[in-house]
Amino acid sequence: TQLLEQSPQFLSIQEGENLTVYCNSSSVFSSLQWYRQEPGEGPVLLVTVVTGGEVKKLKRLTFQFGDARKDSSLHITAAQPGDTGLYLCAGARTDSWGKLQFGAGTQVVVTP
Amino acid sequence: GAGVSQSPRYKVAKRGQDVALRCDPISGHVSLFWYQQALGQGPEFLTYFQNEAQLDKSGLPSDRFFAERPEGSVSTLKIQRTQQEDSAVYLCASSLGEYNEQFFGPGTRLTVL
Numbered sequence: 001t002q003l004l005e006q007s008p009q010f011l012s013i014q015e016g017e018n019l020t021v022y023c024n025s026s027s028v029f030s031s032l033q034w035y036r037q038e039p040g041e042g043p044v045l046l047v048t049v050v051t052g053g054e055v056k057k058l059k060r061l062t063f064q065f066g067d068a069r070k071d072s073s074l075h076i077t078a079a080q081p082g083d084t085g086l087y088l089c090a091g092a093r094t095d096s097w098g099k100l101q102f103g104a105g106t107q108v109v110v111t112p
Numbered sequence: 113g114a115g116v117s118q119s120p121r122y123k124v125a126k127r128g129q130d131v132a133l134r135c136d137p138i139s140g141h142v143s144l145f146w147y148q149q150a151l152g153q154g155p156e157f158l159t160y161f162q163n164e165a166q167l168d169k170s171g172l173p174s175d176r177f178f179a180e181r182p183e184g185s186v187s188t189l190k191i192q193r194t195q196q197e198d199s200a201v202y203l204c205a206s207s208l209g210e211y212n213e214q215f216f217g218p219g220t221r222l223t224v225l
Contacts, residue, residue: 006154031211042116042203042216043155050211088154092212098143098168100212102154 003027004089004103012109016078021106023089024071030094032065032072037086037105046074079110114138116217118204124223125194133189133220137206144187145214146179147203155203161187194224 007022023032031050035043047056049065049072056063060083062075076083090102117136125131137144143162147155148171157171163184172179176195181187191198201221205214 004154033211033213035216040218042205042218043214045213045215048211048213090154096168097212098145098160098162099157099170100145100214101157102147104152104154 003101004091006087006089006103006106008106009104010107010109012111013079015080015110015112017110019076019079019108021074021087021089021108022071023073023103025091026070027091027093028069029091030069030097032069032089032091033100034063034072034074035088035090037088043088076108079108081110081112084108084110116204116206116215118202118217118220120220121218122221122223124225126225127196128193130190130192131194131222133191133202133204133222135187135189135204135217137185137187137204138208138215141206141208141215142184143207143212144181145205145207146187146189147205148173149201149203149219151200158189158202191222194222196224198222199224 004025033048034046037043047063052067052069054065060077086105088105090100119134145160146158149155159169161181176192178190201219203219205216207214
């Protein structure tokens with residue numbers, strides 16, 4: 001059972017469309033990270049959020065950390081085929097810094 | 113190299129064999145982590161080290177799994193008497209920062225026949 005629930009599990013969109021991926025938990029996290037993973041490779045860190053209500057932008061990607069630090073979202077504007085991949089959220093609880101808990105991931109496919 | 117490296121990239125073992133998976137972290141990274149990733153799932157935490165000290169091994173699924181990092185650099189994950197359910201990708205990561213931002217290797221895909 002994953003501590004972090006991601007939705008949707010799978011998302012297929014056309015190039016130029018927008019998308020949002022959600023990451024929810026009943027636990028409070030001291031920090032939350034988003035990673036992207038491509039087949040045959042390890043996850044690559046996109047962003048870390050640490051403050052409740054925080055919003056971070058990375059080009060066309062916008063990340064938000066919930067006020068209560070239990071949930072997060074990733075929004076991609078004008079998606080491109082290069083955005084295709086498995087998006088994973090991962091949280092670190094205050095009482096277990098080293099034990100990063102991952103969600104099951106959202107598979108995003110962007111077609112030209 | 114600049115990133116985390118793992119070897120071998122692929123390993124096929126017969127049920128009951130012992131295997132050893134190696135991880136070379138980014139130079140200077142104090143913390144090192146092992147994860148198991150099943151097909152279609154996110155990584156599941158196995159264990160982590162700070163330098164040579166194993167601070168949390170709560171994710172190791174059984175006493176057949178053993179990890180070490182004797183000199184605080186390279187780490188080895190050993191699985192004894194492999195079972196079919198051990199088939200998965202084993203990921204290693206290292207980190208340096210306050211917020212445990214992790215840099216992953218490409219993983220070792222283990223297939224137990």
